[in-house]
Amino acid sequence: MTTAALSTVQLAPGQAAWRRFRRHRLALAGAVIILVLVLGSALGPYLLPFDDTYIDILKRFAPPLSGAHILGTDELGRDVMARLMMGGRVSLSIGIVAMVIAMAVGIVVGAFAGFYGGVVGAVLMRLVDAVLCFPTIFLLLALAALTEPGLITTTVLIAATAWMGVARVVEAQVRSLREREFAVAALAFGSSNLRIMFRELVPNAIAPIVVAATLNVAKAILLESYVSYLGYGIQPPAASWGNMLNNAQIYLTSAPWLAIAPGVAITLAVTSFNFLGDGLRDALDPRMNIP
Amino acid sequence: MSIGASGSEQVVAGARRLAEAHAPVLSVAGLTTSFMRERQWIPVVRNVSFDVAARETVAIVGESGSGKSVTALSIMRLIPQESGRIEGRVTLAGRDLLTLPEPSMKDIRGNEVAMIFQEPMTSLNPVLTIGFQIAEALIYHRGLSRAAAEAETVRLLDRVRIPAARSRFHEHPHRFSGGMRQRVMIAMALACKPKLLIADEPTTALDVTIQAQILMLLKELQEEEGMSILFITHDMGVVAEIADRTVVMYGGQAVETDATAAIFAAPSHPYTRALLAAVPRLGSMDGRPRPMRFPIVDKVTGTSDEPTDTPDTVSTAERPLLEVSNLTTRFPIRSGLFGKVSGRVHAVENISFTLRAGETLALVGESGCGKSTTGRSILKLVAPDRGTVLLDGRDVLGMDDRTLRDCRKQMQIVFQDPFASLNPRMSVGAAIAAPLHANGLASASQARDKVADLLVRVGLTADMAARFPHEFSGGQRQRICIARALALGPRLIVADEAVSALDVSVKAQVVNLMLDLQASMGLAYLFISHDIAVVERMSHRVAVMYLGEIVEIGPRASVFSNPQHPYTKKLMAAVPVPDPARRGARRQASNDEIRSPVRAPDYQPPVRQYREVTPGHVVQLWGEEWSA
Amino acid sequence: MARYVINRLGQAIMLLVIVSAIGFAILHLAPGGPLSQYAASAQMTQEDLDRVTKQLGLDRPLPIQYLDWFGRMVRGDWGRSYRDGEAVLSVIGSHLGATLELMATATIIAALLGCWIGILGALRRYSLFDSLATVGAMIALSIPTFWFGLVMIYVFSVKLGWLPAGNRETVGDGSLLDLLHHLIAPALVLALVETAMWGRFMRSSMLEVINQDYIRTARAKGMPEWRILTLHALRNALLPMITVAGLQFPTVLGGALVAETVFTWPGMGRLFLDSIGYRDYPVVMGILMFSATMVLIGSLLADILYAVVDPRIRVG
């Protein structure tokens, strides 16, 4: 074929997306910050001379940059930097694990609802609608107030309030993709429903799923902090950015740095994930490929 | 090619006369338009020059990517400034549009040069009434009062033959069909009596009968208004129908510019020759009972191969491969709290036909006639309400899922859009092998061999298996789709508008491939198409569908040479003939719209009677609705 | 249209039934109960506790309790608060005003400001303003609302003393000026996220619209740019904002809850928190049903409004 069609060289979806993504400087910055936060949380504690749970009651409320404690010490004389890093482990992993759970549930529900439509779809999507009727915070608080707080419960709870959005996105995608010729062709050449759903359709919804995933991480980190702020979160002495903030609020007037450090960390992490999601959205959405 | 010499001379002479009498309205010289891609200026239109004289229609014709639309947009300076660059000269009545300041350009647009676009469905603002959208040009450019503009708008709507113009003034675009919207666009374009109308593929999205109406209308209006038209199209039939002069574009360049008759009579550029050779011509198959390959012309040298007749592939001895009887598929339209059926789309209504092994039966008709639904119903991709489909004597519709999956190995489907037909996230090899894997028919290495074999069979190479769909052109993708359809060794292929979206030259090649495969594998095709000329070329038998019913069916030669049903006649008359010499025959410019197959829930379809014209050629008896 | 509305209402009622069942189950199956407080403080003996449990009907099987509650609710009797004995609807009613005041103020600020920023950003895409607005919106969406509230209190109430640290009014004052003074901080905190959302939605809606064919048509018609933007583009771009407003409702309600917590605002959010803490089942259920109803009505209204405004959907 030597037609004109070949004259406009097309890039692989991934390649083109990477080029578009690279141009999105904020998203790149977001990715870098996330990397720094993740590495910092993962490796940082090994580099610091302080243990995040070591209490030195004589050194309470040391302000930042005074002595060895870069970010100062908290109400029990623990190193804020060390707690920030350990808190990062908790907060980031809650964010990521909650996202993974929410994604898994959302994708399965959305795929089934979108593929089968009809009664199955209606029932599943009404369930989604029903859960969406509870404002997230309401649902989270109701659930949190009713269960024992902890790492796993918090993660699951946050996931439980986040899967509906994914389900909706996937449902819409699958529903429209189901009518696409390649899906009909797969049906025509005898693919099973599961095969069509998860081999043909879901991979094609990957763009919105990836975007939703990053935004969900951001949301989950925020939610963790809300839950902890309201007093149902990660149990002490483990640190999370949320419970650090919660503990700090009564010292807001006397030791504001205690509130500033985790607040900035949360904002930074959430902003980065949001930027990343935004960049991915632009990169993966071919409609944005208008010259 | 059989253009009447006298006819073409007449047209050429007329065009020359016009051109000499007036200075060109529009003169394009050395137009080069580039777009910024990857920080580089990539020229998309290169050094294009042509003139449009007063009252003249100039067509720019070319295949996708040839730069014809960009040329049109460049004249209007509608290329985004930040990412596009226009060079050269565009002179409109002595003024260079490319150097004009933007505010003055606004006075040109819509006033001296008007434009209409391909997609009537999206080109009108959905939240504004059509009257308003026309009137605002009048108010803005001609300073009319609101009332005067409204009166003028109604007059314009009348002129583009919109029935009940006054009452429709306040309606929004969604209340209009595609053809009517295009009339609205034309009315809008004519509002300020422009010197030049640029029509960018204005009929491409329309059905053939509607296309004919719009072309007629444009011609009439041009005569009344005395304006020039720059007509962008890919369809040589339309070119022959409307253009005085033609610019052939290829790869961003104007490769040939001449009077239309001259180009059709004696194309000088190899590409033009190749293009014309690939254009299917209705009536060119007279006297040939079997399908025929298209001649293939080399685009560089212009040399052509000799099209050969296809061998007789139809097996007459056995029982037909496919027997469809009384097939009916309706889609309920539900509304209300309990999903009460408030109406039904009678997509397929009581149709029956047979198809023999090695035979091609074409289903033709316009949008909404149910031809695609018929194809899908046969494969049980949609559930028919009634009727039987026998494949090799086995009842497809009554099968359980497992048997159906097994049976589908015998029949496969190829779709219109080669871009949508392949999963973009699957390599071509995986896509072709998917049917094998889905049915558990082959090991990995067996599948690899089979894929290689199939790729070669459809004219590609085995090493392409690792590539992804986006690396292929539309024609190649359609070959891949065909390869995938062949993977299970089917005996019947439903080709649902399989070549309709392809460029003319590619279309010819794919049709040739399908004919070759039929010859070598004895495939039966149910060839669903709205493109009558292609159907004529490639089918043994033809069934014409209208509102879900087959109104006429029979051997292709018989139906095309002796159409009986008024709809068949109308359909065939509407097909633009790529022969400027035959343009003279004016067709009746009706305002008929394509009727909707939506019926009330209690609608009882009438019992139809049929008449056999010649052996195998059957026509539905029609009632008064066609008598007018 | 009427049929559509009836259809949607039917769906909404079905949803409410599901919501109520989920809510009721979560609430009643969870550990603890309305009498834990008394059990702990040794002010009531086990006999007293058992008696009150029985008097409240909490000893019956859960499905029976649910059906009983549901039956009454359908008839308009949403039960009475265990805490103050008031009818649930009037308890909600007495807290609703404060929440609505907060939500409405924030939404109005956010819608106006957000739309303005979004439109400007879309028109001057990639300009400095657009970049700043994008980054700003992103950060606004990422700041934990309660933290921002705390910082506001610290700066404007504790350090500068310009704004009150919380509450809706000064007792005994309650003048409009006093009300507004108290409203500023919580409304701004709530409006921050809102504005960012509106801005982003508006921007992308506008961007999508200005790439549409009909905008090209308008340009080809020679319409001046401002007219294309205000008349042709904006009208279309604003349409989806109706849906955004409808879908935003749960988010705003959630945000209001957080703002109410930080600013001790006497609204539904506070009531909900307190009621959960006290296991005041009727009130918690009431608020859940009420907010679910509001959410559904919100989206229904948005859809109806959309249908009214968008000629494509408008019937007859």
Next chain:
Amino acid sequence: MADETGRFGVLALRFGAPSRRRFIQLGAGAAAGLSLSGSAFAQVERPTNPPDKPRGQVIAALSQEPTVFHPLMPGIEVDQGIWWQVFSPLWFIDPDGKFIPDLAREVPTVENGGLSADGLTWKIKLRSDVKWHDGTPFTADDVKFSLELINNPDFRARSRVGHSLVKDIKVVAPDEIHWRMEAPYSPYMSILGSLTFIVPKHILEKVSDPNSSPFHNAPVGTGPFRWGERVPGDHILLNAHAGYHGKGPYLERVVFKYIPDLTVLYTQFRTGQVDYTGLQGVLPNFVQEAKTLKGRKIFVSATSSVEHIAPNLEFGPFADRAVREALYLAINKQAIVDALYYGLPTQTESFVPQQAWSFQQGLPQHKYDPAKANALLDAAGWVRGSGGVREKGGVKLEFTNSTTSGNAVREQTQQLLIQDWRAIGAAMRVNNMPAAVIWGDFWQQSKFNSVLVSVNFMLGSDPDVTPRFGSGAIPAKGGRGYNTYQYRSPEADRLLAEGARQFDLAQRKATYGDLQKLIRNDLAILPLFQGFIAEGVKEGLQGFRPNINTSINCWNIREWYWT
């Protein structure tokens, strides 16, 4: 911080314990009850003269919202803050532990003939000059109605303890009422005296549902303040009742403002928007700063509760006394008191408040001695295993500690404990829960390992702790009481029985002194310090008198006035 088991409410959960006092002061002998020593709180400057007529208003901030206004229904101590203003009891207990007649003309005693010698016949003489807020005179019928209402099977009465014994109520005269007790029950004096507010018959006899009526949200009483208005979720306004029968009121208006966030509450006190911070008072970390504020006064007063670690004695390692002793030795109590509580509370070794007559002096003093703790555990056969955690016979020395989630200072205490105990090879994990969960079955049925809690052990002002430490009072074993520690000791049972039989104060002091020694020795609880509350009052507001015998220190707003 005060007694807490009753702490609930979400916001309440977020900050330290609310100063919840026991509000049913069971038990007799209140005359010899707790009295606040002068040093326990800094008394206000000597009162100037109160104004002749009510003047000004007080805004009292509460961190929980009063919602129950029917004083006979289940409610918490914030609700009592309202009841004290709107209603009157027959008599009440003053800060010195004395009964003071209110609606009654005099407190019934055997001497004045109000009580028969066997304690079965009660004859109460009532004041005849009392009027309800709506002008209707108060009579003995109201008292009869109130007592009968409590026993009404349809009425969700808070408690029928004592009341269920009352029989044959006779209204002898409008100002005199008699009844018979089914059995002698001396704590009834306290129950009637401090917590049974009399409700109006003429209003409540007409309502169809005794559990909800207009009265519930617009109560009419005989107290010093009339119901004004309530803005739910925000505030309650009370107006002076001009015809009040007792002293005062001297204020025109009282506003109870609901400010759930203690930081905001303090901020508003600081900026002067609030005149008095009640209930949970001022957080310890603000006290230092608050004391320096101009025009504000901070009162730090003791409460009758004891902050302690409650071990579940049936739970593995805690069954071993050596473990409890080692854990106790390893607690750096001083650090907790000084650093986390800013030195405000006093360390204690007993469950009896130090102001009480029954308080045993000279109990063994706690000493922070990790080395000794380690030695003790080594000797007892607890050897260090993997991760430094000791074990013995397959039982690991690890346990959870729970408290109400969100209580910042307690959570800090827990973290100190973790560190202290890790040093002796004991692994503690935090498992905090919302109030509505932790104080339910978890606490009640002894499902915990250990709990950090504050409890008022006294029955009223009586040291009879049978319900707390008696072996028959373990709810998890079907007992009736609150012995959730599951403490069982024949010796304790013997002492408790003996003490309940004794009437001589000196004898009782000795008996309960022995009990305190026993409990201290057995370490049935690991006591930390005595409860306290820091309350802020605006300068110039006179009459604030903390009362350890009531559950809320704004009990006497009727006597408050502005200078």
